[in-house]
Amino acid sequence: MRLNSVLAEVTERIIRRSAPTRRRYLDLITRQQDRGVSRPRLACGNLAHAFAASGEDKTAIRSGAAMNIGIVSAYNDMLSAHQPYARYPDQIRLFAREEGATAQVAGCVPAMCDGVTQGQPGMELSLFSRDTIALSTAVALSHGMFEGVALLGICDKIVPGLLMGALRFGHLPTVLVPAGPMPSGLPNKTKQQVRQLYTEGKVGRDELLDAEAASYHSAGTCTFYGTANTNQMMMEVMGLHVPGAAFVTPNTKLRQALTREAVHRVLAIGMAGDDYRPLGRCIDERAIVNAAVGLLATGGSTNLAIHLPAIARAAGIVIDWEDLDRLSAAVPLLTRVYPNGAADVNGFHAAGGMGFVIATLLDTGLLHDDILTVAAGGFADYTRTPALRDDHLVWGDRQSVSGDDTILRPASDPFRTDGGMRLVQGNLGRGIFKTSAVSPDRWTIEAPAAVFDDQEEVLEAFRAGKLDRDVVVVVRFQGPAANGMPELHKLTPSLGILQDRGYRVALVTDGRMSGASGKVPAVIHLTPEALPSGPLARVHDGDMIRLSAQDGTIEALVDPVEWAAREIRAQPGSEEGTGRELFTFMRLGADSAERGASAMLAAMEHQAV
Structure with a gap:
């Protein structure tokens, strides 16, 4: 299918605008690959410190004969979406050993829950937690011990922050490893109605808390289509997940099989092989445009209008809101998922989910089909949905038909002709x-x-x-x-x-x-x-x-x-308390929302100039 003319025009506009900064970025990751900190260059004392507690993996890590995956995790057990990550490091080590490789937890990053801090003083730390996560990711990967990266994160500022940090190590192959949404609970629309009744004084706090607890009821991402789930959509259309991994619920055999495949893909795309796919090359101008198209086609979170420019800048790519506006005029709205409809993300996934969205957008020339992905078969793999057959991970046929046209429609018959x-x-x-x-x-x-x-x-x-x-x-x-x-x-x-x-x-x-x-x-x-x-x-x-x-x-x-x-x-x-005063330097250095509202990137670019 020929590329949509608006998509082509916006992509070319971004490429031209980004040429100097993208060139500097690619030069950086080439230098990092050629002479950056790495295991072979570590002194014996450095290396001994790094494998001292590695148990049965000690010999393999010491020899340097196989890849060592750095795990950067956003685990905590207060945040429902990230609670399942507690067991992931042990699983990832086992999956790496299957291929003769190793894995270590390189570091953990903070992961605050906007659902907990919403309307509270702690929410003033929320956006700047993204820069903190990026800095923490950089600290984790700075040891030079890793030839590949597994990023464990899902929610609002966490995925953008992980990517912004990991992109400074863009010579490393990297896969995002999700944990999935919680099963459906109280319908989101019912929850919203109870909130309004409480605001009007027609129900009490007990009734409100009962409704909230019935909606947010177990491990996994919140099921409405907010920033967390928009992040997961974005990882699919950028080709940074194992295909179809976004919306499979936690603690299932299929979820574990997808995590295993993610580990094996990191190992398969390492720089020592003949299929090297570094993160900094996967995230290029075309992938950023794909992310923007996905955001618009699915009616995703407005927060991504801030996060996407920040992710792009970390890779030397400059986008602005005019790019989003131009794309919005050409990209149809294909989904109705709460708050834009009654269904939740589980209903969206059951109706065809990301496989269908990507397939229909490709059919109408509204996605770049030639992006470099972590999947073996390239971007076409993302049009298929994973399943288990006799306990083996397989992908079904291309998702060409919606299972429920009240939730998901083809680009030829959208809910709206623009992205909203x-x-x-x-x-x-x-x-x-x-x-x-x-x-x-x-x-x-x-x-x-x-x-x-x-x-x-x-x-x-x-x-x-x-x-x-x-x-x-x-x-x-x-x-x-x-x-x-x-x-x-x-x-x-x-x-x-x-x-x-x-x-x-x-x-x-x-x-x-x-x-x-x-x-x-x-x-x-x-x-x-x-x-x-x-x-x-x-x-x-x-x-x-x-x-x-x-x-x-x-x-x-x-x-x-x-x-x-x-x-x-x-x-x-300005208010103090709840740690807000610790972030003063970020407020003083932050740039505009359209540029990503990042003090870290603003300072980095000032130094480059």
């Missing part, structure tokens, strides 16, 4: 408007502003009845530099209630809204952020605000002379 993520811009800056879950009659909102500097102020105003009207809720000083750019998902039930009461309601913020962004129109990630002098800092209560996905605008309808003369509102005093 728009760039809007105007005198309030540039932001992202996710339309895929928003009724088209609400894509344009014009209403007076109610301005807040904190989400708790919004909730107080809601409870006092001050927002019972047509209103654009402006929540500012929520950007990376101000307070670490927390998600404002706590506002979702209240704003949804106002909309259900018949009001024209929207949210405008320089913060994030999370992978659970839903039916209320919202312009998020506004950049420049309010701090120190972004346009949001000029907005007053009562200003008419107009936002429109149709024409791509976000405007304060204020006389330009008055607008220019307005005093810049100062940020309220």
Whole structure:
């Protein structure tokens, strides 16, 4: 199939823009491969320290005759998605020994749960935990003991952080090893209804906690299509998983077989063989475009509009929101998965899942089919779904038919003809408007502003009845530099209630809204952020605000002379506690949301210049 013209144009645009930085990056990983730190170059004392506790693997690691896989794990048993990783290192060592190789846990990275910190002070650490994870990954791999890498991570900031760190060791073959979603519990839509009833005071805390516990009930990723599951989709369309591994539930024979295959694939694509596939070559401009297409075609999390530019920059590739906007106009929406529909990711997987999505996008020229993947047969392998046959891992036929067209449709008959993520811009800056879950009659909102500097102020105003009207809720000083750019998902039930009461309601913020962004129109990630002098800092209560996905605008309808003369509102005093003050250096160094909101990458690029 001939490549879609918009896809080709955007890819070429990215290649041209990225040429100098991509060249520097590829030079870096070539130098790392040729003369970087590695086992053969370690002094005897260095090497002895590294295999001292390796038991039966000691002789093999000492000899250097076979690959040694570095495991970087995001395990903790508070985070349901990562709790299954407790047993993975022992399994990976066994699977490596089957091929005469070895594996060691190179290091562990922090893995916070946004579901636990949502609306709490700890959420202000969330985005910057991604840089922390990247730095931790680099520390783990800096020992020079490894010829391949297995990255164990799933959730929001964790997969991007692992990739950003591992890409600085891009000469190493690397596979992402997921653990899968928990089985379906209380339907997500029912859970959301209980949340709204609680917000209205119609049910108590016990009923709310019962609903939440019935939804989030066991080991595995949350089953709604938020950032964690969008990450897993992205790993498939970038070819960094074993094909079809994303949405197989934990603690099953099939999941274990996929982990075994992941280990064997790391070993098969090592630099000593004739099928060398280093991470830094797998993640190129085409793979990044594939990730963007997957995001749009599945109605994925808006958080990836921040994470994808950051991952790309770590590989020397520069993308922006205009690239996403252009692709969104050409990529159809193929899925209805909560919050964009009633089904969860288990229903999506049962209907054909990633195999079907990739197959139908390839059939219409909407994915690059020539990317370098970790799969033996290349990208075509990702159109098939794994299964066990007589306890052996096999892949079925190409997924060419949807098992449920209320969840999953072909590109020839999509739910919508566009991908539902728009760039809007105007005198309030540039932001992202996710339309895929928003009724088209609400894509344009014009209403007076109610301005807040904190989400708790919004909730107080809601409870006092001050927002019972047509209103654009402006929540500012929520950007990376101000307070670490927390998600404002706590506002979702209240704003949804106002909309259900018949009001024209929207949210405008320089913060994030999370992978659970839903039916209320919202312009998020506004950049420049309010701090120190972004346009949001000029907005007053009562200003008419107009936002429109149709024409791509976000405007304060204020006389330009008055607008220019307005005093810049100062940020309220920043809070301390819960470790927030430890991240001050990241807030001071962070760049814009459109560039990935990373202090680490900003500093790295400044040094390169």
